[in-house]
Amino acid sequence: MPDLLTDENIMTALGKVKDPEIGRDLVSLGMVKNIEITGPHVALSVELTTPACPLKAKIEDDIVSGLQELGAETVKVDWLSNVKRSFGGPAADLIPGVKNTIAVASGKGGVGKTTVAVNLAVSLARDGARVGLLDADITGPNVPLMMGTMGAHVTGAGGRVIWRGPLIHSAIQQFLRDVDWGELDYLVVDLPPGTGDAALSLSQLIPLTGAVIVTTPQEVSLADARKAIAMFTKVNVRTLGVVENMSGFICPNCGEEHDIFGSGGGAKIARELELDVLGRIPLEPGVRSGGDAGVPITSTQHPDADHSRAGAAMREVARTIAGRISVVAEPYAMAAAG
Ligand SMILES: Nc1ncnc2c1ncn2[C@@H]1O[C@H](COP(=O)(O)OP(=O)(O)OP(=O)(O)O)[C@@H](O)[C@H]1O
Ligand SMILES: [Mg+2]
Incomplete structure (x- = not known):
């Protein structure tokens, strides 16, 4: 099973996890920053659009279950944030x-x-x-x-x-x-x-x-x-x-x-x-x-x-x-x- 744990497969799995608020997936939103695979253990960094994200727990659950399907035994998510600007003029x-x-x-x-x-x-x-x-x-x-x-x-x-x-x-x-x-x-x-x-x-x-x-x-x-x-x-x-x-x-x-x-x-x-x-x-x-x-x-x-x-x-x-x-x-x- 752990041989399914490749960068590519992980990115494919994360491509199915949506940011529920924005309605698009983590990969196309550029939110996945770093993936480390050590045997059956995966650590990754996810960059949110706000450190006060109301849906962090939901996103984490979706990531963990997606990677468990690939055979990951443990999944550690590190949260980063990069707040974007919302006005111009x-x-x-x-x-x-x-x-x-x-x-x-x-x-x-x-x-x-x-x-x-x-x-x-x-x-x-x-x-x-x-x-x-x-x-x-x-x-x-x-x-x-x-x-x-x-x-x-x-x-x-x-x-x-x-x-x-x-x-x-x-x-x-x-x-x-x-x-x-x-x-x-x-x-x-x-x-x-x-x-x-x-x-x-x-x-x-x-x-x-x-x-x-x-x-x-x-x-x-x-x-x-x-x-x-x-x-x-x-x-x-x-x-x-x-x-x-x-x-x-x-x-x-x-x-x-x-x-x-x-x-x-x-x-x-x-x-x-x-x-x-x-x-x-x-x-x-x-x-x-x-x-x-x-x-x-x-x-x-x-x-x-x-x-x-x-x-x-x-x-x-x-x-x-x-x-x-x-x-x-x-x-x-x-x-x-x-
Ligand atoms: N949920 C709450 N529970 C208890 N007391 C509250 C609550 N919300 C506000 N207060 C109290 O009600 C009073 C009025 O609140 P506040 O000063 O925030 O209102 P305001 O709309 O800013 O008023 P103003 O129009 O005078 O600026 C304050 O004494 C505040 O501590
Ligand atoms: Mg006031």
Whole structure:
């Protein structure tokens, strides 16, 4: 049997394993980087389009079973990643090292936009991505509090400024250009709430891969979420999907889930507008205390890190978003490769 274990046969077998998200096989996508055969043992490296791949386990299972059919006794997969860029155009030159940008938006304030933005950034970073976080809610920034960086100062910042339309415009452009973002796989942008001038002009100014809309399950919040989605459509920014936050309450005493604001509203507008629900995050006291203390629920430093359902849901949402972005990036990568 092990004489079937040749490079060629292995490549043929891997040519039948699909990246479930992109829908093409690992070989034609150039994801197989290295194969070592030692008797009946095979070690290979697979390069993913994101270290936060939601389907890693599925891909690994498919590889292992494909190679077992060739007689491999053990199969060791080493994961590499190469995050691709998903936008172009002149504004992209403002942030040359940034591969993807995700706007976190909502139609209504207070639905957990900053909480989602912060935990999205932390989750992607925990999975091994290089991540930046931009608080574009310059009229009421709260990222510094939730990240525990209150009091940290950026040199060169001016004093108090009254933010009017044109000022916001040039401040953001300057900010994108002058900040040394370095090489980033993902830049998460916390947008101001609503669909007013600030949110509108920011979503035109910042080159965006797409927007994630945060809503709570209540009707009022849903109505506003619809408006936010319409705003992105108007400025040609794709909506990556909807996150339903505060979806059910996890009682800290009994651990049971109670519906407070209801649930499933996110699914309703997603269906209506042909969007995806990226996830549902329960209302959990540790999320708020983590936000207040500057220790996000998804951080390993949060006391509930290992057993928070909201934290687990946030990490799942982050991987789902990373997967969506890989799909968006694919045609850009193909174009760049000629
Ligand atoms: N899933 C959750 N469980 C518990 N508390 C939450 C959850 N999501 C958000 N919160 C809390 O709700 C409050 C509002 O959340 P957050 O500040 O993220 O909303 P926002 O949409 O950014 O608000 P704003 O419009 O003011 O910027 C915060 O105190 C936050 O800690
Ligand atoms: Mg906020």
